[in-house]
Amino acid sequence: MSAIILFLAVLAMIAGWWLSQQRLTAKPWLEEGAVGDFPGGDSMTWPAAKVGLGVFLAVASTLFVLFISAYSMRMSVVDWRPLPVPRLLWVNTGVLVLSSVALQWAYVAAGRHDTESVMVGLLVGGASAVIFLAGQLLAWQRLRAAGYFVASNPANSFFYLLTAVHGLHLTGGLVALGRTSARMWRGTEIAEMRLSVELCAIYWHFLLLVWLVLLGLLTGWTDNFVDICRQLLS
Numbered sequence: 001m002s003a004i005i006l007f008l009a010v011l012a013m014i015a016g017w018w019l020s021q022q023r024l025t026a027k028p029w030l031e032e033g034a035v036g037d038f039p040g041g042d043s044m045t046w047p048a049a050k051v052g053l054g055v056f057l058a059v060a061s062t063l064f065v066l067f068i069s070a071y072s073m074r075m076s077v078v079d080w081r082p083l084p085v086p087r088l089l090w091v092n093t094g095v096l097v098l099s100s101v102a103l104q105w106a107y108v109a110a111g112r113h114d115t116e117s118v119m120v121g122l123l124v125g126g127a128s129a130v131i132f133l134a135g136q137l138l139a140w141q142r143l144r145a146a147g148y149f150v151a152s153n154p155a156n157s158f159f160y161l162l163t164a165v166h167g168l169h170l171t172g173g174l175v176a177l178g179r180t181s182a183r184m185w186r187g188t189e190i191a192e193m194r195l196s197v198e199l200c201a202i203y204w205h206f207l208l209l210v211w212l213v214l215l216g217l218l219t220g221w222t223d224n225f226v227d228i229c230r231q232l233l234s
Contacts, residue, residue, distance in 0.1 A: 099128035
């Protein structure tokens with residue numbers, strides 16, 4: 001549990017620092033002009049959109065922390081038999097890194113008002129995310145073919161559960177990314193799209209971070225880290 005507390009503390013510090021950068025003291029009702037005239041203007045005011053995403057990420061982080069906590073406690077039971085992690089997961093990880101980098105590139109390009117680069121970044125980011133999901137499904141198929149079914153062992157169940165929940169969050173992000181890309185294709189001004197592109201990039205970075213944590217947990221790389229945390233905080 002000490003590792004979970006430490007993980008929550010780190011998330012809280014990151015969230016606090018991030019929210020402090022979002023102009024929460026701004027008074028948009030005192031500004032003159034249309035909403036779209038403000039930096040990153042969109043259907044929502046600039047601070048409200050980011051705060052909304054921050055709240056959602058906090059809720060999602062709590063969900064993943066609960067799953068990680070349950071995984072850590074359950075793996076200490078004698079009937080726990082870790083399944084072999086498919087090597088395909090490493091390839092999938094590289095694809096997800098590419099997706100995150102592409103969306104960050106799109107956001108930077110939006111700041112330069114480079115419409116073509118934004119579209120390329122959104123396309124590469126979305127395509128890479130779809131490939132990642134397809135790779136995860138292929139990893140599931142290979143595990144089932146090898147006899148590692150959901151109900152065969154608690155470790156199997158947690159593997160399918162954790163990867164499925166992460167995949168569902170990524171699928172939801174693809175919906176938002178698709179809407180952003182569609183608006184770009186319709187010729188919406190780049191100044192009005194910068195906020196949407198930035199929010200997509202932030203969400204992708206979050207999902208990449210969560211996936212790296214889950215991958216470390218599933219492969220056993222976090223075991224030593226957990227032991228160190230227990231010794232420091234016990």
